[in-house]
Amino acid sequence: xxxxxxxxxxxxxxxxxxxxxxxxxxxxxxxxxxxxxxxxxxxxxxxxxxxxxxxxxxxxxxxxxxxxxxxxxxxxxxxxxxxxxxxxxxxxxxxxxxxxxxxxxxxxxxxxxxxxxxxxxxxxxxxxxxxxxxxxxxxxxxxxxxxxxxxxxxxxxxxxxxxxxxxxxxxxxxxxxxxxxxxxxxxxxxxxxxxxx
Amino acid sequence: xxxxxxxxxxxxxxxxxxxxxxxxxxxxxxxxxxxxxxxxxxxxxxxxxxxxxxxxxxxxxxxxxxxxxxxxxxxxxxxxxxxxx
Numbered sequence: 001x002x003x004x005x006x007x008x009x010x011x012x013x014x015x016x017x018x019x020x021x022x023x024x025x026x027x028x029x030x031x032x033x034x035x036x037x038x039x040x041x042x043x044x045x046x047x048x049x050x051x052x053x054x055x056x057x058x059x060x061x062x063x064x065x066x067x068x069x070x071x072x073x074x075x076x077x078x079x080x081x082x083x084x085x086x087x088x089x090x091x092x093x094x095x096x097x098x099x100x101x102x103x104x105x106x107x108x109x110x111x112x113x114x115x116x117x118x119x120x121x122x123x124x125x126x127x128x129x130x131x132x133x134x135x136x137x138x139x140x141x142x143x144x145x146x147x148x149x150x151x152x153x154x155x156x157x158x159x160x161x162x163x164x165x166x167x168x169x170x171x172x173x174x175x176x177x178x179x180x181x182x183x184x185x186x187x188x189x190x191x192x193x194x195x196x197x
Numbered sequence: 198x199x200x201x202x203x204x205x206x207x208x209x210x211x212x213x214x215x216x217x218x219x220x221x222x223x224x225x226x227x228x229x230x231x232x233x234x235x236x237x238x239x240x241x242x243x244x245x246x247x248x249x250x251x252x253x254x255x256x257x258x259x260x261x262x263x264x265x266x267x268x269x270x271x272x273x274x275x276x277x278x279x280x281x282x
Contacts, residue, residue, distance in 0.1 A: 032242040035249060035256070080243035115256070159244060182245065183261035183268030196263050 016085070018075055020190035023083040029136075030082060031144050034178065038114040038164050042148050047132060048167040051103045059097075061148070064132075067092045072131055074154040076161070077190040091133030091152055094125040105170040109177060110151055113164040118177035119186065120153065120160060122170075129155055132165060157188040157195070213279060222278040223271075227255030234258070234277075 019025060048058035059067075072089040108120045124130065133152040134141055141147030146163025153160045159179050180186050185194040219235040230252035237248040237257055245261040250273065259270040271277070 030243075032244050033240060034242070034245075034247040034259075035240050036254065078244075178256075179244065179261070181272060182259040182270035183263075183266075196261075196266065197268075 018085055019083050020077055021193055022081060023077055023190065024081055026082040026084055029084065029145065030078065030080075032078065032080065032159075033144070033163075034116060035114055037143050038112075039143060040113050040148055040164060045148055046166065047097075047149065049097060049101050050167065050169045051101060052105050052170055052172065055102075057097075057101055064092060064149075065134075067096050070131060072133070072152065072154075074152075076154050076158050079157040079159055079184065079188070079190075079195050083190075088137055089131065089133040089152055090135035091131035091149075093128065094130040094132070095128065097132065098126060103170045105172050107171040107174045109169045109171055109175065110160075110162040110165055111167045111169065112162045113166050116162055116164070116178050118151075118160050118162050119171070119175055119180055120156075121174065121187070124153060124156060124160075124187075125168075129153065155189070157185075157190050159184065160188050212281075216279055218277075220280070223257060223274040224276065225250040225253060225255055225257060226273045226275055228253035 016025065042061040045061045046058055047064060048056050050056050069090055070093050072091060074087060074089070075083060075085045076087055077083045106122050108122055108125060110118050110120060130151065130153040132149050134147070134149045136145060141150060149165060151160070151162040151165045174186060176186060183196055185196055187194050219233065221234050222231060223234055224231045227250060230250055232251060234248060236251050238251055238254070240247045240249065245259055247256055248258040249255060250257055255273050257271070257273040259272065261268040
């Protein structure tokens with residue numbers, strides 16, 4: 001039945017509307033890294049948010065896992081032209097983590113174990129748009145995919161979803177992170193193909 | 198002191214960049230290790246290549262390529278040394 005419909009409508013040649021321009025669907029989960037994979041024990045893991053006053057809000061793994069957990073089903077888009085549809089994650093919403101954080105600053109630098117950084121607008125992290133994810137596809141997040149926890153900002157290209165995230169530092173101005181200093185776009189909206197400078 | 202625009206260094210830099218960059222010697226800003234770039238550790242991915250110091254793993258340089266452009270960043274290197282002959 002379905003193959004007849006597809007044949008007549010030519011749907012197999014239609015572009016999936018969930019794919020941003022210039023993207024190709026993949027079913028595996030490619031690994032892209034800028035360096036060695038840090039091995040971080042959850043006993044030593046810590047995540048913090050630092051504001052302009054020097055105030056630090058921090059969580060160890062136990063405190064982090066006691067926060068309300070979101071189930072996230074989302075598409076992800078890598079700047080290297082692959083997209084993966086309907087991925088499932090579990091994580092803590094940035095709305096939850098920012099609940100008691102007072103800041104006048106509009107930008108954030110995400111810092112990772114291993115030294116990676118990426119810049120984001122606070123608006124891109126709040127209102128149900130971003131998480132610190134610790135589970136992918138029902139399993140603890142593999143170190144090569146950013147475990148024990150990574151940033152998940154699925155409406156931006158995936159380099160913004162910093163693996164091995166350890167903290168967010170508020171910034172008054174938008175300053176480039178690691179890849180953004182070296183050719184990639186400050187914002188990275190896949191629907192606008194914000195790939196490079 | 199008057200300055201002129203960047204075209205003034207076109208000649209010297211044309212000579213400077215006409216070499217195999219892997220033979221250039223760089224000093225790591227992180228630990229001070231001095232070595233040829235060919236000795237650096239390179240992590241390649243479709244997003245770009247990252248050269249790291251063989252001694253301390255700090256990022257020395259990056260190479261990002263798009264279809265029509267390329268970016269070579271030297272964020273972890275203060276200067277590079279090139280043999281003139």
